Amino acid sequence: MSEAVSMLCLVMILLVPLAALGLALMNTGLGRSRSAAHTMLTALCIMATAAVVYFAFGFCWQGAAGRAAHIFNINGKPWNWFGAESPFFSSLTMDGSLPSLVALSQMFGAGLAALIPLGAGTDRWRLGPACVSTAILAGVTYPLFAHWAWGGGWLSQLGVHYGMGRGYLDAGGAGCIQVTGGLTALCIAWILGPRRGKYSSSGMAAALPGHHTVFVLLACFLAWIGWTGLNASGALLFAGSPSSSLVLIAIDTMLSASAAALAAAVITRTRFGRPDASLCANGWVGGLVASSAGCGFLSPAVAAVTGVVAGALVTLSVEWLDVYLGVDDPGGSVSVNAIAGTWGLLAAGMFGRVPESQWLAQVVGIATLFGFVFPLAFTSNWVLNRFFPQRVSPEGEWQGMDLHELGAGAYPEFVIHREDFIQR
Amino acid sequence: MKPAGFLLLLAGWGIVLTAAALLEPTAVRAGFVLAGVGVEGLGLALVIRAHIVPRGDRS
Numbered sequence: 001m002s003e004a005v006s007m008l009c010l011v012m013i014l015l016v017p018l019a020a021l022g023l024a025l026m027n028t029g030l031g032r033s034r035s036a037a038h039t040m041l042t043a044l045c046i047m048a049t050a051a052v053v054y055f056a057f058g059f060c061w062q063g064a065a066g067r068a069a070h071i072f073n074i075n076g077k078p079w080n081w082f083g084a085e086s087p088f089f090s091s092l093t094m095d096g097s098l099p100s101l102v103a104l105s106q107m108f109g110a111g112l113a114a115l116i117p118l119g120a121g122t123d124r125w126r127l128g129p130a131c132v133s134t135a136i137l138a139g140v141t142y143p144l145f146a147h148w149a150w151g152g153g154w155l156s157q158l159g160v161h162y163g164m165g166r167g168y169l170d171a172g173g174a175g176c177i178q179v180t181g182g183l184t185a186l187c188i189a190w191i192l193g194p195r196r197g198k199y200s201s202s203g204m205a206a207a208l209p210g211h212h213t214v215f216v217l218l219a220c221f222l223a224w225i226g227w228t229g230l231n232a233s234g235a236l237l238f239a240g241s242p243s244s245s246l247v248l249i250a251i252d253t254m255l256s257a258s259a260a261a262l263a264a265a266v267i268t269r270t271r272f273g274r275p276d277a278s279l280c281a282n283g284w285v286g287g288l289v290a291s292s293a294g295c296g297f298l299s300p301a302v303a304a305v306t307g308v309v310a311g312a313l314v315t316l317s318v319e320w321l322d323v324y325l326g327v328d329d330p331g332g333s334v335s336v337n338a339i340a341g342t343w344g345l346l347a348a349g350m351f352g353r354v355p356e357s358q359w360l361a362q363v364v365g366i367a368t369l370f371g372f373v374f375p376l377a378f379t380s381n382w383v384l385n386r387f388f389p390q391r392v393s394p395e396g397e398w399q400g401m402d403l404h405e406l407g408a409g410a411y412p413e414f415v416i417h418r419e420d421f422i423q424r
Numbered sequence: 425m426k427p428a429g430f431l432l433l434l435a436g437w438g439i440v441l442t443a444a445a446l447l448e449p450t451a452v453r454a455g456f457v458l459a460g461v462g463v464e465g466l467g468l469a470l471v472i473r474a475h476i477v478p479r480g481d482r483s
Contacts, residue, residue, distance in 0.1 A: 079445070190475045326475075326476055357450060364440055367440040367464055370433060371438075371460075371464050375430045375434055378430065
């Protein structure tokens with residue numbers, strides 16, 4: 001990697017925290033006003049925990065392509081399962097080389113993945129357990145899958161050894177970051193249970209609207225910039241894309257998000273008589289998520305179509321999860337990240353400029369996310385919940401997370417409370 | 425039902441891995457990979473079903 005490309009890559013990586021800021025603002029805006037400061041502080045603590053844990057031992061498992069790893073032979077072919085790096089980045093030279101850039105980008109990537117479940121746990125997820133859950137994700141779940149997909153692991157070698165296209169393709173992290181975070185969000189939503197007052201005694205879902213739509217929409221703009229950096233840096237570092245493909249990557253990212261937001265606007269306008277701001281924002285981020293897998297490998301037209309489908313999937317699945325499955329996910333994390341991310345992975349394999357058999361590698365990758373990452377995330381969080389309950393007490397939820405856990409509200413000037421958590 | 429669902433998810437992944445590692449012709453391999461995905465789908469359905477709170481108990 002030349003010095004110019006390293007610099008370009010570094011600039012792109014440094015945009016990624018804007019995606020994290022976008023997600024944090026969106027989760028805050030979609031939650032209640034009495035938990036706003038708590039949600040932002042939890043987001044900050046999650047990013048901090050993820051960075052420290054990934055630095056301490058996450059990178060040991062993940063490693064980087066071409067570096068030391070634990071390899072087992074199966075049927076005469078090498079299967080690369082774990083990285084074999086030293087803790088605390090001690091085996092790395094911080095000189096702008098590819099492994100050092102990977103370490104930097106993955107500190108942010110692990111934090112971004114860990115931030116996604118916060119959207120599902122808003123208004124009831126305690127700060128301490130959220131940090132411990134983040135440590136599990138950033139220390140074990142995320143690095144393991146990221147090694148398989150990005151660190152020269154067996155998923156990335158499916159093309160070389162088994163003729164499945166170019167191996168599992170996930171340039172910007174639709175699977176590694178988004179689906180991993182989205183499936184963990186589903187586990188957290190199940191373990192925490194719905195917010196009080198979300199469902200009436202007859203089982204009807206109540207709409208608990210977010211408290212700050214401007215935050216939510218501002219978050220879309222920040223996420224767009226961050227995602228462009230995420231996709232561009234991922235394509236350069238993990239998909240072998242040349243720097244000349246950055247224009248196409250930025251166009252794909254923008255088109256996918258735009259088409260998804262417009263699809264959400266049309267669907268909500270058709271169904272409810274007017275466009276729904278929070279669902280349009282969810283659609284926008286869903287489009288960004290779907291663009292991540294194949295960015296740089298999709299033509300602009302295909303990226304736009306991918307976005308339309310992602311926007312429709314997000315809009316419809318938010319309601320499906322909320323009303324029919326009883327999953328209380330205030331931030332829409334499961335729909336936006338898990339469902340749109342899975343679609344993006346499939347779309348990259350079926351419609352991207354990739355070998356014909358690419359779809360099979362993508363299916364193997366998705367099967368790994370649902371068949372291994374999902375059970376691992378649920379089991380680890382379930383065990384954590386047994387020893388360190390993750391949900392706040394009913395009194396704390398009634399009082400609001402800000403007052404209960406932080407001792408002060410986010411908006412001390414405002415004293416109006418709607419008692420919308422009382423059973424109806 | 426929930427543990428059975430998660431076991432089916434793992435079992436489906438095992439089928440996918442085995443198919444990828446041991447089977448040669450692309451069509452056969454693809455068939456078994458899809459069969460593994462089907463088993464995972466069954467597991468996912470069981471897990472989701474186990475988590476659906478009956479309407480009367482949701483509040």
